[in-house]
Amino acid sequence: QKEVEQDPGPLSVPEGAIVSLNCTYSNSAFQYFMWYRQYSRKGPELLMYTYSSGNKEDGRFTAQVDKSSKYISLFIRDSQPSDSATYLCAPMDTGRRALTFGSGTRLQVQP
Amino acid sequence: GAGVSQSPSNKVTEKGKDVELRCDPISGHTALYWYRQSLGQGLEFLIYFQGNSAPDKSGLPSDRFSAERTGGSVSTLTIQRTQQEDSAVYLCASSFGGTGNEQFFGPGTRLTVL
Numbered sequence: 001q002k003e004v005e006q007d008p009g010p011l012s013v014p015e016g017a018i019v020s021l022n023c024t025y026s027n028s029a030f031q032y033f034m035w036y037r038q039y040s041r042k043g044p045e046l047l048m049y050t051y052s053s054g055n056k057e058d059g060r061f062t063a064q065v066d067k068s069s070k071y072i073s074l075f076i077r078d079s080q081p082s083d084s085a086t087y088l089c090a091p092m093d094t095g096r097r098a099l100t101f102g103s104g105t106r107l108q109v110q111p
Numbered sequence: 112g113a114g115v116s117q118s119p120s121n122k123v124t125e126k127g128k129d130v131e132l133r134c135d136p137i138s139g140h141t142a143l144y145w146y147r148q149s150l151g152q153g154l155e156f157l158i159y160f161q162g163n164s165a166p167d168k169s170g171l172p173s174d175r176f177s178a179e180r181t182g183g184s185v186s187t188l189t190i191q192r193t194q195q196e197d198s199a200v201y202l203c204a205s206s207f208g209g210t211g212n213e214q215f216f217g218p219g220t221r222l223t224v225l
Contacts, residue, residue, distance in 0.1 A: 032212050043115075043202055043216035044154070088154065092212065098144065098156035098170065099214060 003027050006089055006102030014110050019076040023089035023102045026070065030091035033065045034099065035074045038086045047074070047087075079109045113137075115217035117203050123223045124193055132188045132220045136205030143186050144206075144214060145178055149199035157201075160186065193224045 006023045013019055021035075032051055036044035050056045053067040064073040072089050086106045090099040116135045124130050136143050145157040156170040160180045171177075175193075180186040190197055200221050204214040 034212075034214075036216075043218045046213055046215065049212065090154075094212075096167070096169075097142070097161075098159055098167065099146075099154075100156070101146075101154035103153045 001026065002103075003100050004089060004091060004102040007105055008103050010106040010108055012108045012110060013079055015079060015081060017079050017109070019079050019083070019107060019109075021074040021076075021087050021089075021105050021107070023072040023091075024070055025072065025091055025100075027091070027093065027100070028070075029093040029095065030100070031094050032092040033063065033072050034090040034092065035061075035063055036088040036090055036101075038088060038104065040085075044088060076107075079107075081109045081111045084108050115203055115205055115215055117201075117217040117220050119220060120218065121221045121223075123225065125225050126195060127192055129189065129191045130193055130222065132190075132201050132222070134186045134188070134203030134217060136184065136186070136203070137215060140205035140207055140215075141183065142206045142214075143180055144204040145186070145188050146202045146204065146216075147199045148202060148219070152199075154202070157188070190222075193222075195224050198222055198224045 004025045034049040035047045038044045048058045050063045050065050056063045060077045062075040086104040088104045089102040118133045141162050143160045148154045158178045159167040175191045178188045200219040202219045204216045206214045
């Protein structure tokens with residue numbers, strides 16, 4: 001079993017929809033939870049991150065972590081065609097500092 | 112420069128040859144990471160440098176892989192006697208280090224081993 005599980009998609013939604021992207025993890029040592037966005041043939045771009053359990057909002061994006069259930073979510077409101085990309089969750093154990101990536105969910109927002 | 116840069120952007124080599132991949136981190140970042148992204152394995156950690164500390168090599172898949180970081184800045188990842196399964200995109204990232212949790216990635220080097 002992988003440390004981080006993520007539904008690979010693809011997920012196709014109409015423009016303006018609310019998108020929910022999710023990961024589960026097994027390592028209790030994870031303290032920081034990152035979300036990266038990756039466009040085709042580009043490096044991953046950090047969207048936002050949270051520390052421990054709770055919510056964090058940044059514009060149309062909200063990250064949510066529930067450590068009790070080891071569940072990570074990213075919500076995108078009013079999705080745009082420019083949001084079409086692969087989204088990767090990447091928790092981090094601060095002792096080790098290496099990111100452990102999920103497999104990524106490919107999102108397509110249809111105009 | 113404004114971001115992490117990597118060279119070359121693409122590298123095609125023959126099985127058995129050695130390759131060197133280069134990474135220039137963001138100026139002022141003391142931590143540097145190498146990751147590998149392949150279709151079958153996703154994005155995997157390879158090695159981590161922090162200042163003058165001994166690197167964390169726990170992610171290197173075999174002793175054919177090595178990396179060094181000279182002067183606390185530029186890093187080179189070397190793969191000896193390349194195999195077809197080494198074909199992947201090699202990504203470099205940097206961060207502020209001890210307290211910097213945000214890792215910023217470069218565009219990657221796409222390696223193809225024929």
